[in-house]
Amino acid sequence: MKTLLSSRPVLWFLFLFNLAVAAVAPFVVDGSQGVMTAVGMGVVSLGAGVSLVRDRGKKVA
Template sequence: MKPMLSSRPVLWFLFLFNLAVAAVAPFVVDGDQGVMTSVGMGVVSLGAGVSLLRTRG
């Protein structure tokens, strides 16, 4: 499972998909649930982005 999650296409998918969901969630889901969804997806997106920067080059 770890080699699959470390591949660049999967990291790009996690980064972009979670970033898009984090940006849209507060407008689609009302209240605290939308904010917490946005924060959670943002954390996953940042983690994937950091992994992309580490494996660059």
């Protein structure tokens, strides 16, 4: 499971999808639930983005 989640296509999907949801959630869901959804999705998106940048220099086997 770890190799699947750390593959580049999955990281790109997590980064872009969660970033899009984080940007739209406060406008679609009202109140604090929308804000907390945006924060949670933003954290996941940042984590995937950091993994993409950190592993950028490594060669793919």
